[in-house]
Every structure is written in C-alpha cells, then in structure tokens.
Amino acid sequence: MTAAEAPAAVAVVKERKRPSLVARLPTSPIAMTGIGLIVTWIILALIAPFLPLPPPNQQDYASIAHPLPSAAHLLGVDLKGRDILARLLWGARTVLTVAPIAAISAYAVGIPLGLAAGYFGGKIDMLISRLGDIILSFPIIVLYVILIATIGPSFLNIVVAVVLASGPGIARIVRGLTLEQRHLDYIAAAELRRENALYIMFVELLPNCRGPLITDFCLRVGYTIITIGLLGFLGLGLPPPDPDWGTMVKEGTAMISVRPHMSLFPAIAIVTLVLGFNLLADGLRELSLKD
Amino acid sequence: MVAFVLKRLVGLALTLLAASFLVFVVTEFSPGNVARKTLGAYATPAQVDLLYQRLKLDDPLLVRYGRWLGVLTGILRDPLQDPDLKLDFRDPRGDRYFGNFGYSTLFKAPVNDVIWDRLKNTALLAGIAFAIIVPLSLVLGVLAGMREGSWIDRTISIFGIVTTSIPEFASGVFLFVIFGFWLGLVPGTSPLTTSAGWSIASQLLLPVLVLVLYDSGYVVRMVRGSMAEVMNKPYIRTAILKGLPHRAVVTRHAVRNAMIAPFTIILLQINFLISGVVVTETVFAYPGFGRMLLEASLSKDISLIEAATLIALTIAIVTQLLSDIGYALLNPQIRLS
Numbered sequence: 001m002t003a004a005e006a007p008a009a010v011a012v013v014k015e016r017k018r019p020s021l022v023a024r025l026p027t028s029p030i031a032m033t034g035i036g037l038i039v040t041w042i043i044l045a046l047i048a049p050f051l052p053l054p055p056p057n058q059q060d061y062a063s064i065a066h067p068l069p070s071a072a073h074l075l076g077v078d079l080k081g082r083d084i085l086a087r088l089l090w091g092a093r094t095v096l097t098v099a100p101i102a103a104i105s106a107y108a109v110g111i112p113l114g115l116a117a118g119y120f121g122g123k124i125d126m127l128i129s130r131l132g133d134i135i136l137s138f139p140i141i142v143l144y145v146i147l148i149a150t151i152g153p154s155f156l157n158i159v160v161a162v163v164l165a166s167g168p169g170i171a172r173i174v175r176g177l178t179l180e181q182r183h184l185d186y187i188a189a190a191e192l193r194r195e196n197a198l199y200i201m202f203v204e205l206l207p208n209c210r211g212p213l214i215t216d217f218c219l220r221v222g223y224t225i226i227t228i229g230l231l232g233f234l235g236l237g238l239p240p241p242d243p244d245w246g247t248m249v250k251e252g253t254a255m256i257s258v259r260p261h262m263s264l265f266p267a268i269a270i271v272t273l274v275l276g277f278n279l280l281a282d283g284l285r286e287l288s289l290k291d
Numbered sequence: 292m293v294a295f296v297l298k299r300l301v302g303l304a305l306t307l308l309a310a311s312f313l314v315f316v317v318t319e320f321s322p323g324n325v326a327r328k329t330l331g332a333y334a335t336p337a338q339v340d341l342l343y344q345r346l347k348l349d350d351p352l353l354v355r356y357g358r359w360l361g362v363l364t365g366i367l368r369d370p371l372q373d374p375d376l377k378l379d380f381r382d383p384r385g386d387r388y389f390g391n392f393g394y395s396t397l398f399k400a401p402v403n404d405v406i407w408d409r410l411k412n413t414a415l416l417a418g419i420a421f422a423i424i425v426p427l428s429l430v431l432g433v434l435a436g437m438r439e440g441s442w443i444d445r446t447i448s449i450f451g452i453v454t455t456s457i458p459e460f461a462s463g464v465f466l467f468v469i470f471g472f473w474l475g476l477v478p479g480t481s482p483l484t485t486s487a488g489w490s491i492a493s494q495l496l497l498p499v500l501v502l503v504l505y506d507s508g509y510v511v512r513m514v515r516g517s518m519a520e521v522m523n524k525p526y527i528r529t530a531i532l533k534g535l536p537h538r539a540v541v542t543r544h545a546v547r548n549a550m551i552a553p554f555t556i557i558l559l560q561i562n563f564l565i566s567g568v569v570v571t572e573t574v575f576a577y578p579g580f581g582r583m584l585l586e587a588s589l590s591k592d593i594s595l596i597e598a599a600t601l602i603a604l605t606i607a608i609v610t611q612l613l614s615d616i617g618y619a620l621l622n623p624q625i626r627l628s
Contacts, residue, residue, distance in 0.1 A: 030449075134309045137608050141566035142584065142600055149588035149596075150317050226458040233460040234573060234585055249460055253574070257479050260468045267461035275456040282452055 024287055031283020037276030045096050048089035056090040057082060057241045067259055078262050079251060087243035088269050094244060098155060099224040102162035109167040114174025115201040118182060132168030140165055148236040162224055173216060177209035215284045222277030229270045245270050296616060303612050314600045315356045318593050328591045329396060346370055365389040393594030397587055402598045412483060413579035417564045420502035425557055428507045432514020437541050439519045447511060454508035459567055462501050463574035480576040498571050506563055513556040518549040551621050558614035562607045
C-alpha cells in the first residue's frame with residue numbers, strides 16, 4: 001500500500017522502493033497459513049445463515065439422548081440438544097465482530113495517548129505513563145474479572161474492558177516508537193513549517209510507526225479472542241442464549257467425563273482462530289525483520 | 292544503587308496506593324450497592340437504609356476510601372463488626388488490627404480466615420509450574436536461538452506460537468480428553484482431597500501442565516530472540532573465528548549475555564501466572580486463590596474481592612520491582628546511568 005500512497009517526489013529520491021509488507025506476504029508460508037485459517041473462519045461465519053443447518057438456538061429434544069456426531073448433527077448436539085456446528089458458525093460471527101471492534105477501540109484510545117506522551121514529553125508523558133503503569137501492574141485477568149463482574153457482561157462492556165486493559169499497553173508501544181522518531185529531521189522540518197501538533201502526530205509520526213503496530217494488532221486481536229473466550233468460560237461472557245464459544249466450552253465441561261465433544265469442538269474453534277492471528281503476526285514480524 | 296532501590300520502593304508504594312484506589316472505585320463506586328451487597332439479597336429496605344447510614348455511605352468517594360484504608364491498616368475500627376448492627380461479623384483478631392480486610396459475605400468468615408490457605412494452594416501450583424517453565428524455556432530458547440533458521444529453531448518457534456494460541460481453558464479440555472477420558476490416568480477435577488481415590492500428585496499433573504504449556508511458549512520466544520541477537524554480535528564471530536568449538540561459544544560467551552533481557556520477562560511471568568491460575572483453577576475446580584477471586588467477583592463479595600485483588604497486585608508489583616533491581620544488577624550499562 002505504501003508504493004501507491006507515497007508522493008511521487010519521495011519515490012524518486014529513494015532508490016527503488018521494496019515491495020510493501022503486505023505485497024510480500026505470499027512469500028511467508030507462516031503468514032499464509034495464518035491468513036488461510038482466518039479467511040476460512042470469516043467465510044464460514046458469512047455463509048452460516050445460508051447453510052442447511054438448524055437455527056443455533058433450536059433445541060432438538062429427540063437428539064439429547066444421542067448427542068454424539070451423526071448425519072443429522074455433524075458435530076453432535078450440546079446438553080440442551082442444540083446443534084454444535086450451527087452454534088460454532090454463528091458463534092464465529094459474534095467473535096469476529098466483537099474482537100476486531102474491541103481491538104480497534106483499544107487502538108483508538110491507545111494511539112493518541114502514546115503519540116501525545118512521546119511527542120510532548122514532560123508532564124503529559126509523566127501523567128499518561130504513570131496511569132498506564134498502574135493499570136498494567138494488574139494481573140490482566142484479575143482486572144477483567146472484577147470489571148465485568150461489576151459492570152455486567154454485555155457487548156459494550158466487553159469492549160470497554162478490553163480498551164481499559166489493552167489501551168495502556170498500546171500507548172506504551174506507540175510512545176516508544178514515537179520517541180525513536182521524535183528527533184529525526186522530518187519532524188524538525190514539519191515543526192519548522194509550523195505544522196500543528198495534531199498534524200505532526202497523526203500525519204507525520206503515526207505512519208512511520210505503522211510496521212510494529214500492524215504486527216501488534218494481529219497479536220492483540222488473537223489475544224482479544226482468547227479474552228472473550230475466557231470471559232465466556234468464567235461465566236462472564238455474552239448473555240445467553242446466543243452462541244459464544246467460551247460459554248460453549250464451559251457448558252460442555254459439566255459432561256466432559258462422558259461426552260467430551262461438547263467442549264472439545266468449541267475449544268478447537270477458538271484455538272484455530274487465535275492460531276490464525278498469531279501465525280499472521282509472526283509471519284509479518286519475520287518479514288519486517290528482513291528489511 | 293541504594294538511591295535507585297529507594298526510589299523504586301517509593302514508586303511501588305505510590306502505585307499500590309493508586310491501584311488500591313482504582314479497585315475501591317470499581318467495587319464500591321455506587322454506595323447503595325455496598326449496603327445491599329453486604330447484607331445479601333434477602334435484606335429488607337429498612338435494613339439496607341440503616342446500614343447505609345451507619346457506614347456513612349453518602350460521604351464522598353475519597354473520604355470512604357480513606358476510611359477503608361484506615362480499617363485496613365488498623366487505625367480505625369471495622370464498622371461492620373459493631374454488635375449493634377446485628378450482622379454477626381465476628382473476627383477473633385478483634386475489630387482493629389493491621390491487615391484487616393473485613394468480612395467475607397460469601398464464606399461467612401473473616402477474609403483473613405479464608406484467603407491464606409487458598410493462597411498456599413496456589414503457591415504450590417504456581418511454584419511447581421514456575422520451576423518447570425523457567426529451565427524448560429531457557430533450554431528450548433537457547434537451542435532455538437543458537438542457530439537461527441535451523442530446523443530446531445523452526446520447530447521450537449512453531450511450537451511456541453501454537454502453545455501461546457491455546458488458552459488455558461482449551462488446553463485443559465484437550466489434556467483432559469487425552470489423559471483423563473482416553474487414558475484414564477488423571478481425574479477431571481483437583482479438589483486436593485484424596486477421598487475420590489486420586490493421589491494429590493495426579494491431581495496436580497494437569498493444572499501444572501496447562502500452566503507450563505501456555506506460559507513457556509512466550510518465554511521461549513523471548514529467550515530465542517535474545518539469544519539470536521547475541522549470536523549475531525561481533526564478539527561471537529571473534530570467538531568462532533579463533534577456533535573455539537561451537538559448544539564453548541554458546542555456553543561460555545553467548546548464553547550469559549543472552550540471559551539479561553529474558554530475566555525481566557521471566558520475573559514478569561509471575562503476573563502472567565497469576566492470570567493463568569485464575570483460569571486453570573476454575574477449569575480443574577482447584578481450591579486456590581484464583582478461583583476464590585472469581586467466586587468472590589461473581590457473588591459480589593466486596594471485601595474478599597478487594598483483599599484478593601490487593602494481594603495479587605502486591606505480588607505482581609513486588610516481582611516487577613525485583614525484576615527491575617535484578618536487571619540493573621545484571622546489566623552494567625543501566626547500573627551506571
């Protein structure tokens with residue numbers, strides 16, 4: 001994307017521009033495996049309503065006695081006789097909506113704070129960094145548990161909790177990246193042109209911090225998926241009856257000694273999706289190191 | 292060095308103070324809820340109102356936080372133990388002592404009677420896990436970072452990515468299906484009593500394994516990165532060129548320098564471990580600190596939530612301080628500046 005966006009003048013001055021990170025993705029088998037896993041889940045989530053599956057919350061009482069995978073229910077049914085495959089695919093829609101929204105919101109909060117801390121320095125930096133340190137000193141699950149248990153589980157509250165828990169970490173990374181760039185000539189040039197601080201932070205500094213942030217974003221989406229699953233597993237997930245992978249694992253554990261498939265399949269779903277994002281992140285990191 | 296440690300200690304105290312305020316705000320922000328939660332679901336509105344007045348819950352948040360701090364440090368009496376309230380909150384330690392965390396409404400006992408046994412169980416679990424995670428990750432990380440891009444490196448790195456992608460509750464399910472459901476070697480729950488016929492060791496096996504799998508992947512990657520960086524340094528090239536065998540280069544020259552950065556990471560794993568134990572203990576119904584915190588949060592047991600969070604936080608912050616000091620001791624560049 002850089003080649004297209006960069007002004008022509010810059011392109012002439014630099015020797016020859018390497019193809020951008022995204023353009024080089026196909027050369028990394030690790031990244032491509034990750035993308036494959038993610039895209040598979042996105043497609044499955046998109047086509048879920050059009051597949052010949054029972055509605056995710058429909059209870060098939062006759063099948064409760066025989067919950068194992070069968071022709072009628074490919075992955076079997078859960079304790080309430082609901083089709084596990086349908087619930088997995090519909091659950092994918094939820095997690096693939098909540099996780100990116102939560103991660104993007106955390107970035108929307110963390111990036112301006114980190115830029116301000118790194119660019120202005122002094123008291124602003126002190127204030128932002130100290131506040132962040134306090135939140136980061138909490139064991140993260142402890143923070144999630146007391147927060148969600150207090151404000152109650154809902155789509156919005158999960159987003160709020162993720163923003164509060166990962167915002168400071170993002171701010172810290174952005175601050176570090178900003179400090180590296182802060183004293184370079186192009187910033188001095190922009191200041192000399194009397195560009196205002198917002199312009200310098202968002203138009204000059206931010207694009208140059210992009211590389212590590214893209215990798216971090218993939219890791220964070222993966223971690224947010226784990227968090228959402230975790231909250232569901234701990235009984236703090238999205239309200240029933242709509243399918244939520246973590247809640248499915250939790251409900252299945254009641255029968256795990258006899259019918260392990262009820263927990264096993266949603267657990268596999270979470271792992272494959274998280275693995276997708278982690279592999280993509282690792283592939284991106286490796287590619288950016290080769291520069 | 293003394294000044295450095297003192298400065299950090301002051302910082303530690305301030306962080307703890309600010310964080311405890313944050314916890315207080317989250318749990319006690321709405322004063323109406325405090326009286327309601329203390330009395331439980333079956334109290335009449337009149338009882339709630341009475342407690343509300345007695346506890347002076349309409350005071351500003353900061354004043355209430357100050358009072359809570361006073362009770363905790365033993366400067367003030369615990370108002371909930373006042374016999375007039377007929378709450379029957381009795382603590383054999385009296386109503387004024389240092390470390391008074393109040394009374395747990397969930398366990399119907401003083402928090403101090405509940406919390407320490409649980410913490411001991413958790414320390415056992417986390418201690419065993421930590422004792423395995425550290426040497427295992429160091430060996431794997433050094434092996435992987437020693438020859439960047441080799442097949443050993445590839446295998447270990449992929450292993451690291453995969454294990455960090457499996458949250459504890461999922462690996463708990465996988466491991467139980469393999470070792471419990473198919474092989475029948477271990478029980479599905481770990482209550483730490485032998486009444487069901489399972490030895491304590493067999494009950495600890497899966498929880499420990501879950502913690503080791505999830506946490507070591509991360510440490511391995513850190514050690515690997517640090518080791519790979521050191522292996523590219525000029526002095527390593529010198530050592531190789533002067534004809535030292537590869538083993539000697541790695542053990543005598545590279546490892547020592549590669550250990551500085553992961554040292555911090557390894558100590559910070561304590562924080563990760565605390566998070567991990569909440570989940571792991573819930574998976575296996577282990578009678579530990581983490582599961583207690585979850586139960587307290589779910590049943591809105593204010594005093595227990597505050598106490599547990601504060602203790603978890605203290606452990607986390609103290610290890611961060613230790614890692615800072617250790618890092619400064621290990622790395623001369625930082626010590627001088």
